[in-house]
Amino acid sequence: MRTVDDSLFTDTPDGVALVGSRCADCGAHTFPRQGGCPRCTGDSMQDVPLARTGTLWSFTVQGFRPKPPYAGPPEFEPYGVGYVELPEQVIVEARLTESDPDRLWIGMPMVLELVPFRTDDAGTPVLTFAFAPAREEGR
Template structure:
């Protein structure tokens, strides 16, 4: 897991992005310059842990190298999570069944196992899961 992508908040782990103090644009991952106004007044911010599914697909075949996922490849959902008032984040989805994915469904951030490191310890990445909490 790339620890520079995450921060601990009172509500749990959140992605770290940047917000431009000049124009208010958000970026993920964090950046030193603003892609909207080209300003350099960027501050690190924890991004929302919840959002909605903007669009999605299912990755049904192993991606080309340098993909380093688990040896036993299984299809996985991929989509864009719309974080309210912030931005769209490209993300893995924990759901893989197309019949259960729908645009606008509520999502929340989770850390999920991705692969094992050289010592056999799990490496985690972020994904979004359907948020069934109101």
């Protein structure tokens, strides 16, 4: 098993989390990590684990199979995409585990999960991150 990009993730006592950057000068956060601060233009960014829970800020559903570089499984199923606000940090874009727009609403509680995305040419499962409605936590 591997992830789409190991540099996006870190282990925390609560489970795997996304890694962002925090500006030591002004407190701005980014995801993924970057060297320069987009808010104060400084260069004092430090790695920081991002919150694993947040609220849905906006969403859509991808209705058609994207062209490459999309590398999803051969059978296309529409997937949810959203922005999730992580309190006092940043709003992160991610796939959603829910793809029915009638079961998504702005403001709903969400939690980070690692989910199967595809199987690579060597037969290894590849995981990516997604946010799930928080009520499903502990399923």
